[in-house]
Amino acid sequence: MQYVPRLPDWVTPRPRLYGALDTAAAGGLVLVHGAHGSGKTVAVAEWARQRAGAGAWVTLDPSTRSRRAVWRRILRALELDDSSRLLAEFESSDPGAFREAIGWALSEEPRVIVLDETDHLDDPEFAEDVRYLVASSAAGFVLIGLAPFFARDALPLLAAVELSPAELALDEQETAAVLAAVGVPAPLAPYVHERASGWVQGTLAVGRALSEGTATRAFRDVVDDILERESSGALVILRGLPGDVQRVARLAAVLGPAPAEALGALAPAVDIDGALAELVSAGLGMWTETERGGQFRLAPHLASVLERGAPETRDSEVIRAAARLAEESGRSADAARLLRSISDWSALRQLAQRSFREALVMDQQDWLAVTRTLPVVVLQREPVLAVLHTLLVNADPRSGASQLRATVALALSHIGNRLQSSPDPVDAVWTTVSLLGAQRVGGRYGAALKTATTLDSLLHSLTARDREEVEPLLPTALVHIGTTRLYSGHVAESREDFQLSVRSPLVSEWGVLHAASAIALTFALEGEFEHAAEAVATVRAAPKPRSWHGTYSASGTHLAEALLAVERGDADTADERLDAIERHFETIEHWPLMLWSRAQSSMLRGVTESAEWELAERIRRRARRAPTSEWMTALLLAQRVDLLLATGQDARALRLLDSARSSTALPVRVARARVRLFAGEPDAAAAQAARILDHDDLPVRWRLHALLVSAVAHSRLGVVESADAASRAAALLVESHGLRSPLTAFPAGDLEPLGLLRADPAADPSADPFAARPSLDRLTAAESAVLAALATHSSASSIASELYLSPNTVKAHLRSIYRKLGASSRAQALARARTAGLL
Incomplete structure (x- = not known):
């Protein structure tokens, strides 16, 4: 077993405890609990060195309160082949997915995991982890603490073996062995055992005092005094040690687990090895083995007392050293708390830069607790800290x-002001990336696009030396630039930024997955589905954590897969992919694309009335937090227009377009042409479609939309040659790119005469997006006759004369016709009648 604490020289084997502890070696659970000084750690360490087999010892501390922090320690200690990937799985908020991944990793060979000082941990999900792993993997656990671990929660339901304080107490033979190890004659052992009742710490203290010859009174009085002093706490013992030893103890309390050289650097005039030996000998600390070598750890109860009152807690040099040790141990949030305590803002900023991703993914709540306490003037002066706080x-x-x-x-x-006042180009890059992130979080996408352009220029203007300094930041900066351009509608340009990020030699595994997912999304958004499918396959084939599914980094792939499924007519798969990232809806920047993709799936299912209401409601609710970009707003607006037209709410669709923030955004222009078509103005629709098509760099998706408007409009106008040309061009795009979703925005009656089908013949014929649109089939015979006359007569009186009806009767029929068709004018009613093929 790795990292088992060093055993003190007085330790004696206790084979009577082996049977219970061997339960862990067989894949079971052992709970070891008892008061401070009861010998819990030493007893388990002695067993672990003798017969525990493979595994690792992990000592917890105040920084390991959460399940995530504990697993990070465990995985690093176990040194599994895929530990780094398993660590990255914490980005997933699904405890079950991570639990299964850990279980799989621990199923190959038996391992024992010893967790010491478990009282620091208070996360019921970890209890569920232990239950699952003991039941389904080859791992066994020994949990050491003051009280039965999670006694009131999950673990009592699992058959666990306990080593209680009574079982940990020394028997008479063991007491004699401990006393003999420190030089106390055997005849004295029975009385010591009687008075100490097997208490390990008390027995040891009595033995040391007797062996050192410090007793000046009767033997029995000495034993009673020492035991009374031990019962009052370790602080009394410490005060009896030399001043240098007390100084080292106070330093150790501030630093936490630390190597001897770290303590020696802070107390150069002290014999560190000698001081630490005295602390171990006095039972006030012990050595713990870690992947970074031996580290001295003060007894937790003594450390907590000293840390509160030690003058070293205000010594900046000591605090900085403690922060360095915490960061090296992977506890960046603890390092941040330490630096915050001495107001070292520059060091805190540098720590935030080094730990930016870890803070946002692994330790969100712990880092947020730090940034919430930062003074306003610091956040104003240090933009990296301000933006980290904003993102958290x-x-x-x-x-x-x-x-x-x-x-x-x-x-x-x-x-x-920071950008204007800082001549340092490296600082300018960090500050500009920070500005870009804050602008997008705040919904200021217009300003963000300008900042992205500035950042792009800044990166290209760096000298070779400056570029080397910012090289680790380049992949992140490129993703920020690409995301900003994506949300501004510059999809092709954003793809180039993501591709540059993927090719960077310093991009992390998660950075590659994030950028590659974004590449797949850009292809899907533009309708390049062959390329989108290839990009998705590349991401899926790449090495990744098992619970990558459903994370922020996977969102681009999930969205691309949902759009691919829509084009295949597979609404179930589309919804499944969207469901995987639904839990991030309130915080993810991709929320507009999630809603847009979901609405496309609803169109495919033919569920349009409820889908429009849900889309509008979710846009309203989510936009209260922060608005999205103008281009994404246009995309959602165009989708709402499609749903309204499918349900016959043409007037609402027109009013919605009139309220658009941008009349020039491509989705809005396409939607406006489609509304004109449904309003009975095919000539205006054809003209608008022609203006849209008059661009060589038009994305495939929007080119197909415009071609379909043109084809249907010319067909209604009777311009057969233009209708055929547009429909052939549309059919070619459908065939070559696998893009079919734009066809759902038109009634089948308009598409079939042009040789275009909305769905595959095998698709569900009842899933018609226009099923809720008012139909002429519901008109009575009299209403149908009035509608037919309406095509050649412009007034109610002339229709009344032709049909031998009174003008009031004709007007009543017209009101009923308009209501049933959802029309508000003669032209609109006739247009819808022609669409249905009844005129």
């Missing part, structure tokens, strides 16, 4: 809209 607030679903807006405003308030 945004990633917390509990953050309200007003809190997010205030945080964004604070982050942006002084970044511009």
